[in-house]
Amino acid sequence: MSGIVVVGAGQAGSSLVAKLRAEGFTGKLTLIGEEHAPPYQRPPLSKKYLLGEMELERLYLRPEAFYAENDITLLTDRRVDAIDLADRTLVLGGETLAYDQLALTTGSIPRRLPPAVGGLLGGVHVVRTLRDVDRIATEIRPGARALIVGGGYIGLEAAAVASKLGLDVTLVEMADRILQRVAAPETSDYFRALHRGHGVDLREGVGLERLTGEDRVTGARLTDGTDLTVDMVIVGIGISPATELAEAAGLTVDNGIAVDAQGRTSDASVWAAGDCASFPWRDGRIRLESVQNAIDQAELVARNMLGAQEAYDPKVWFWSDQYDVKLQIAGLNTGYDRVVIRRGERDGVVSHWYFAGARLLAVDAMNDPRSYMVGKRLIDAGRSADPAAIADPATDLKDLMKA
Structure with a gap:
């Protein structure tokens, strides 16, 4: 028996394998992640961890020993190159790994600035992984000039932490107001006043035209013609579902890996959960980017992989900490x-x-x-x-x- 393989060692993947064992699955179970660290929490990365208020080990979702103690093979630093749906196998480097059932919990990837805009310059960062935040930490120093691109929750949280750490922060949002896509004007007004009250130079209706510098960013030209001197840039312009592996395999993708109400993809032996998965909701499809969705959907998929046949009815909630x-x-x-x-x-x-x-x-x-x-x-x-x-x-x- 080849067992169950889970690709993606984030919140959803960790929750899924833990639930499988809790529900009595005793077969072979493998969790594969691209990062060096075992599964860890992402929300504290750019807050308590970057602020030095949380140690690395406290980020871990479960103690490292948990996986061995529960007979879960945890493969870190491993990238899955391809899925063969017909043979039910994965390709990892030069190795082939067979599965009976497969779960994709590949999460999401941050949107980056295009190279033509200066996105490849040194000092330009996104906030998603432990490595991302460790790189940012090396550049944090009081008085440094930070440009935050994007006025959604990612950008606003980055601005709040940078301000608390003593940086001189400018935030630009191309839309008419911050949080325009996700919140009412009343909520935008609240957080605009909060950030400006903490000294953030918050500019709405203004985008980034390009970054300047040789190998490293030294400045920015905004769409209103303003030139800024910049020491570092944090890009918070949203995330996209990590669907490349699924698409290449021939699975249906629709704003994420398309699953049915039970979490099954267009292939009967493949499931998906978390940020990467879109599922039926009301009269359409939806994809939720939240910790709670990652946990709840992954646990439901675990039960359904064992035959429960339950439909997903999300209880939607989110949070954001700023100052x-x-x-x-x-x-x-x-x-x-x-x-x-x-x-x-x-x-x-x-x-x-x-x-x-x-x-x-x-x-x-x-x-x-x-x-x-x-x-x-x-x-x-x-x-x-x-x-x-x-x-x-x-x-x-x-x-x-x-x-």
Whole structure:
């Protein structure tokens, strides 16, 4: 028996193999990762780890000994070159590895600046892997001039950490406002004020025309004609699903590796989960880039690989840490037509509730865990709440659950 092979040793891959063993799978189990380190958490990389508040070992999702103790073959520093669906084999370097079932948890890859714009210059970084952040750490010094390209959550988190470390930070966002793709103007306003209050030179409606320098970046020309002196650049312009391996094998790809409700791809013996996978949702398909989705979907796939036949019904939530603000998001705001603001008792405590008609879709809660928890429970239960009651600071949020 060839057993189960999982390609991609991130949050989803680690969760999947652990769940397989927890569910009683006793066959051969192999987890393959391209990085040198065992599976680790990504969110703290650009925050607590870069700030020196978290040691490397604390990043690991499970102790290194976990894999051997559970008879999981962990192959690190190994790249899968090809999948042969007909023979059910993988090619790794000069070796061939057979499988009975295969799970792809290949995650996502950061979008980079094109070479013509200066993306290959030294000092230009993305934030995705341990190696990426270790490289950034070597260039961090108070007073250095950092340019952050992109005003989504990746760029804003990078700006917050760089500012806390004493760098002189400029952030440019080509769209009319930061977070334009993912949040309401009210949430954009909140974080714009937060960053400017911490000294970030935040410029919206302005893009990067090109970086300048010989071997290393020394400057930037913006689309409004401004020239900046730059010591380092962090690019936060989004991520793309890692589908190259799946595409080359002939698997169906649709904004990610296309899977059915159970997590199975267009090949009956191949599954996918996490950032790389798109799945049926409502009247279309969706791909979620979050830790919780990686865990939940991977664990569901593990059960289905063992015959459970369960459909995936995601409970959507995200978070972002910037300075002393914890943003917690429940639900997806797609299709909203109204935002209700609930203000807390202290400055900076506020939540934004997204509605489509009378239906509650999502909540952005800034330093407001109570609003987040109540909103999440309502959304998960398919329930709504009276917008006027939400906006009234005298309303006890617990009463919304009783209505």
